[in-house]
Amino acid sequence: MSSTGVIARKELLDLRRDRLFAVLIGFLAVATLISVGVAAASFRSQLDAYNLYVQQLTASGGTTVPAAPQLFPLQLLRGGVEYLEILGALFAIVLGYGTVAKEKYRGTLQLLLSRPVGRFAIPGGKIVGLAAVWLVVVAALTITTTVAIMVIGNAPLQAIDLVRILIAAVIAWVYLVFWSSLAIGITALSPRLSTGLIVAIVVWLAFVLIIPQIGDTMDPDNQVPGGLFATLHIQKSDELKVLANFAGFDGIRNGVEVSSITKHFERLSFAFLGIKDKYNQQPLGLVWADMWGYAITLTAATFAAVTFAVGVTTRRNLQRKIS
Amino acid sequence: MNTFVVSARHEMLSTRRARTAHLLLIVFIGMVIASSVIGWVTNQTVTGVYEKVVADGLTTAPNPFTGVTPLYYARNAVIYVLLIGSLMAIVLGVQATLRDRKAATTDLVLSRPVGSATRLLGQLAGLGVVLAAVIGISFSVSWVIISVINGAPLGWADTGRVIAFGLLSWVLLSTFTLLGMLTGLRSKRETTALLVPFVIWSAIAFVLPQIGTAARPVSLLNPVPAVSSTGGYFDVVAAITGPFSVTEQFKRASSIVLQDPAVTGDATSSVLILLAFLAVMTVVVAVTPRNRMRSGLNE
Amino acid sequence: MTNSAIATDALSKSYGSTLALDALSLEVATGEIFGLLGHNGAGKTTTVNLLTTLLAPSRGTAEVAGHSVTAAATEVRRAIGYLPENVQFYDTLTLMENLRFFAQLSGLHRPDQRIRDVLRILDFEGRDRQKLGTFSKGMRQRVGIAQAILHSPSVLFLDEPTSGLDPEGVRTLRETIVRLNTEFGMTIFMNTHLLSEVTKTCTSIAILRGGKLVHQDTLANTLADFPGEDSLEEIYFRLESEPVS
Numbered sequence A: 001m002s003s004t005g006v007i008a009r010k011e012l013l014d015l016r017r018d019r020l021f022a023v024l025i026g027f028l029a030v031a032t033l034i035s036v037g038v039a040a041a042s043f044r045s046q047l048d049a050y051n052l053y054v055q056q057l058t059a060s061g062g063t064t065v066p067a068a069p070q071l072f073p074l075q076l077l078r079g080g081v082e083y084l085e086i087l088g089a090l091f092a093i094v095l096g097y098g099t100v101a102k103e104k105y106r107g108t109l110q111l112l113l114s115r116p117v118g119r120f121a122i123p124g125g126k127i128v129g130l131a132a133v134w135l136v137v138v139a140a141l142t143i144t145t146t147v148a149i150m151v152i153g154n155a156p157l158q159a160i161d162l163v164r165i166l167i168a169a170v171i172a173w174v175y176l177v178f179w180s181s182l183a184i185g186i187t188a189l190s191p192r193l194s195t196g197l198i199v200a201i202v203v204w205l206a207f208v209l210i211i212p213q214i215g216d217t218m219d220p221d222n223q224v225p226g227g228l229f230a231t232l233h234i235q236k237s238d239e240l241k242v243l244a245n246f247a248g249f250d251g252i253r254n255g256v257e258v259s260s261i262t263k264h265f266e267r268l269s270f271a272f273l274g275i276k277d278k279y280n281q282q283p284l285g286l287v288w289a290d291m292w293g294y295a296i297t298l299t300a301a302t303f304a305a306v307t308f309a310v311g312v313t314t315r316r317n318l319q320r321k322i323s
Numbered sequence B: 001m002n003t004f005v006v007s008a009r010h011e012m013l014s015t016r017r018a019r020t021a022h023l024l025l026i027v028f029i030g031m032v033i034a035s036s037v038i039g040w041v042t043n044q045t046v047t048g049v050y051e052k053v054v055a056d057g058l059t060t061a062p063n064p065f066t067g068v069t070p071l072y073y074a075r076n077a078v079i080y081v082l083l084i085g086s087l088m089a090i091v092l093g094v095q096a097t098l099r100d101r102k103a104a105t106t107d108l109v110l111s112r113p114v115g116s117a118t119r120l121l122g123q124l125a126g127l128g129v130v131l132a133a134v135i136g137i138s139f140s141v142s143w144v145i146i147s148v149i150n151g152a153p154l155g156w157a158d159t160g161r162v163i164a165f166g167l168l169s170w171v172l173l174s175t176f177t178l179l180g181m182l183t184g185l186r187s188k189r190e191t192t193a194l195l196v197p198f199v200i201w202s203a204i205a206f207v208l209p210q211i212g213t214a215a216r217p218v219s220l221l222n223p224v225p226a227v228s229s230t231g232g233y234f235d236v237v238a239a240i241t242g243p244f245s246v247t248e249q250f251k252r253a254s255s256i257v258l259q260d261p262a263v264t265g266d267a268t269s270s271v272l273i274l275l276a277f278l279a280v281m282t283v284v285v286a287v288t289p290r291n292r293m294r295s296g297l298n299e
Numbered sequence C: 001m002t003n004s005a006i007a008t009d010a011l012s013k014s015y016g017s018t019l020a021l022d023a024l025s026l027e028v029a030t031g032e033i034f035g036l037l038g039h040n041g042a043g044k045t046t047t048v049n050l051l052t053t054l055l056a057p058s059r060g061t062a063e064v065a066g067h068s069v070t071a072a073a074t075e076v077r078r079a080i081g082y083l084p085e086n087v088q089f090y091d092t093l094t095l096m097e098n099l100r101f102f103a104q105l106s107g108l109h110r111p112d113q114r115i116r117d118v119l120r121i122l123d124f125e126g127r128d129r130q131k132l133g134t135f136s137k138g139m140r141q142r143v144g145i146a147q148a149i150l151h152s153p154s155v156l157f158l159d160e161p162t163s164g165l166d167p168e169g170v171r172t173l174r175e176t177i178v179r180l181n182t183e184f185g186m187t188i189f190m191n192t193h194l195l196s197e198v199t200k201t202c203t204s205i206a207i208l209r210g211g212k213l214v215h216q217d218t219l220a221n222t223l224a225d226f227p228g229e230d231s232l233e234e235i236y237f238r239l240e241s242e243p244v245s
Helices: A003-016 A019-059 A073-106 A108-113 A121-151 A159-189 A193-218 A236-244 A247-258 A261-273 A284-312 B003-017 B019-055 B070-103 B106-110 B116-150 B156-186 B190-213 B233-244 B246-257 B268-286 B290-294 C044-051 C073-079 C095-105 C112-121 C137-149 C167-184 C195-201 C219-225 C232-241
Strands: C006-015 C018-024 C033-037 C059-064 C080-083 C155-159 C187-191 C204-209 C212-218
Touching (some): A003 A073, A003 A121, A019 B190, A073 A108, A073 A121, A073 A193, A073 A261, A073 B190, A121 A159, A159 A284, A193 A247, A193 A261, A193 B019, A193 B190, A236 A247, A236 B019, A247 A261, B003 B116, B070 B246, B070 B290, B106 B290, B106 C095, B116 B156, B116 B290, B156 B190, B156 B246, B190 B246, B246 B268, C018 C059, C033 C167, C044 C155, C044 C187, C080 C137, C095 C137, C112 C137, C137 C155, C167 C187, C167 C195, C204 C232, C212 C219, C212 C232, C219 C232
Parallel strands (some): C033 C204, C080 C155, C155 C187
Antiparallel strands (some): C006 C018, C204 C212
16 A cells, blocks of 8 residues: 555554544534424424415415415525534644644654655645545434434435435535645644644634625624614515626625635535525536536635645654654 | 732733744734734625616615724634634643743742632733733724724724624623633643643634534534524523533623624623633632642643 | 641552552651652652642641642642653744743743743753754753742752763753752752762751661761761661561
8 A cells, every 4th residue: 555545544543543623523413403493393383384374374264375484404404414514624734733733743654654655645644544434424424414404403305405406515525625635735834733733723713704794794784683675675686686787895895705715615615505596406417517607716716725734844844853 | 919910911921932832922912903804805795796786676675784993803803813823822821831830840830829710810900911012013003994984983983892892802801811821730741731621622613613503513603693493402402502602602791792683682791700710710720729730741 | 737847747649559658657857858769760750749739648648848649639739840851842842832832831921031040050051942843962951950940939849850961061050950959948858769869968867778767867867877887888788688577
C-alpha cells in the first residue's frame, strides 16, 4: 500500500477510537433528526389548524374551502441541511484541525517525518482519510434522515425523491471535504496549534454565519416578520416587478451572499431537494440547468481547498514551532 | 493590592498580549459598527420599495416602518453580539483558565496565599472589564454612526437604551465567558475545551429554540426572536425550553430595549433569566476545586 | 509548634487505591539544605505537593515554618517559595510582568524594587523587558528561582531544580542555591535525581522508596555510617535494594 494509503488508514482508525468525534457526529445526527421531527410536527399542527378552520367554516355554512396545506416530504429536510451547513462545517474544521494537531502535540510528527514518505503523502493521506470518514458519516446521516422522513414524518418517498436525496448527499460530502481540507491547511500554517483552530473558527464564523446573515438581513422582504410584501398585501408577480427597480441593491446583496461557499451549498441543496419553492416538484434537468454554476463553484472551491492543504502542509511548515 | 485585583489585572494584560484575542475583538467591533451601516442601507431600500409600491398603487397599507426609531439601525448588532460576541467570549474564557493549566503555572499561583475562588473570580472580573471595554468601544462608534445617519445626536432616552443594550450584551457575554472558563478547567484536551462550549452554544442558539418554536436554524440568525409556533405540542415544549434558550431571551430583551417594532411586551422576565444564568454560572465556576485547577492536559 | 522548618507525622497520600506516600515522618531543621532522594514514582513530588499545600493529605499531619499545612494553609503559603519541576511562565508577558504578578499574589504591594534586587542577585539585570518566550531553559529555571524568592520566604521548595539543564546551568543553579542558604538563611528542601549535586549542596538527606521513608540523616552521618561504600551513589543503591521493613 502507498504511504498515502497507509496514512489515510491510520486516520480512519484514529477517528474510529476518538470519543470527541463520536460525540460530534452523534450531536449532528440528533439535531438533524430533531429538525425532521419538529418540521413534521409543525406540518401536523398546520393540518390540524386547517381542519379546524374547515370544520368551523362548514358549520357556519361557508362553501369556499381553501386548499389544504400539502406536505412535500423532502422539505422536512430543510433543518437538517441547515445543520450540516452550520454545524457540519464546524465539525469538519475540527476534524481537519485534529488530524494535524494530534501529530504535533503527541510528538508523533517527528516519527512520521523521519520515514521515507513522499512530499504529498502526509497531506494527501489525511485528506483521503477524512474524505472517507465524511463519506461514511454522510451516508449514515442520509439513511437515518430518509428513514426519519418516512417514520417520523409519516411521508412516503418516490424513487425520484431518493435520487434527489442522493444528489444532496453528494453535495454535502463535497462541502464537508472543503472545510476539512481548509482546516488542515490553516493548522499546518499556524505555528501555535490553538491559533490554527481559532483562525479556522473565525473563517467559519465569517463565511458560514456572518456573510449569509448579512445577505439575509439585507433582503427587503425579511425586514418585517411574515415578510414585507405579505404585510403590504402584494402578489408575487408585482413583487418581482417592484424589486426590478432595486436591481443594484439586490446585486450587492446577492454578491455578499455568493461570496460565501455556504450559500452555494445551500442553494444547490435547496434546489435539488425542492425546498426552494421555485424548484419544488420540478424535473432534475430543469434544476440542473439553473444550478450547474453553483455545482461548479462548490467543486472548484473544494478543489482549491484541497490544493491549498496539500501545498502548505510541508515539512517546513509542520516543524515551524511545536506548541 | 489584593489577590482578586492582581488576578483581574493579570488577566487584562494577558488578553492584551494574545493575538488571537485581538483578531476576535477586531471582528466583533468591526461587525457591530458595520451593522449600523447595513441597517441604514437596508432601511433606505425598504423605504424606496414602499414608496414605489404606493406610487404604483399596489397597496393602501401603511408603511410598516412609520415611526421607526433611530435605534432600528442598531438591531443587527443584536445578532453580532450573539454570534461573534458569544464565540469571542468563549475563546477568552477558555484561554483564561487553560493558560495556567497549559503552562503549568497553576502551581506557582496556588502555592501562594490565593484562594481558588478569589483567583477565578478575579480572572472573570478582568475579562469582564475587557468585555465592557469592547462593548463600550463598539457601541460608542455605533452611537456616532446612528447619530450621523439620523442627522442629530441620539437623545438621552435613546442613549440610555443603547447603554441598556450594552449591559444586556455584557451579561450574555460574561455568561459565555464563564462557560469557556468552565470547560477550560474541566477538559482534558485543549480542542475539547474550545469545542464543547461551541457545541453547547449551538445547542442553545439553534436546537433549543427549534424544538420549541419550529424555527429553522438559519432563521434563528435573524435579530428578531423566533415566534412561537402553532400551538399544541409547541406550546408545551416552548414552555419548557423557552427559559433555557438564553440566546432567544437575549434577542427578545434586546429587541424590546431597542424598540424593535416586531417585538412587543415586557423584557423583565428575559432579563431575569439572563441574570439567573450569569449567577448560576458564576457559582459553578467559583466552586471549582483546587485540584481541578492544577490538573494537566493530555496534549 | 516545632522549632523545625518542616516536620511531618505519619503523612500519607492516596490516589484512589494507590498509596503514593505511606506514613512519612521526617524533620528538617531550620537553615538546612535538605535533599529528598528516590526513584521515579517514589513519592517525592507528592511530598512536595503536600508540604506546599497543593495537595491535601489523606492522613497524618505536617507543619511548615511552624504552620499546619491543613489548618493554616494560607500561612504556609505566605512562608514558602516553590519551584516546580519544568517550571513554565506566561510567555507573552515580560520578565518584569511575570515577576510582578507573582510578587503581588504573594502579598508584596510595591514589588518593583524588590524584583530588581532579586534580578541583580540572579544576574538578570537589563532583561526585565524581555518576554519569557525568548528565554533559554537555564534562564527560565533561574526565573523560577526568582519568582520563588521574591517575597523572602523562610522555606524554599525545589522540585528537580536541575532537570533538563546543561552542566553550566547546573553549576550556576547550585551556586545560587548555596548562596540563598548561606546569605539569606533560607531553609531549602529539594527533590533531585542528581546524587552528585546532593553531595555538593545538601546538608542532610532522606530516601523514599515506594512511598516509604527508608533513610534520613545528615549527609556527613550518612557517609560515615556506610564506611564500606565509596560514594553516596553506592549508599543510595544499597538502601534502595534492601527490603523495606
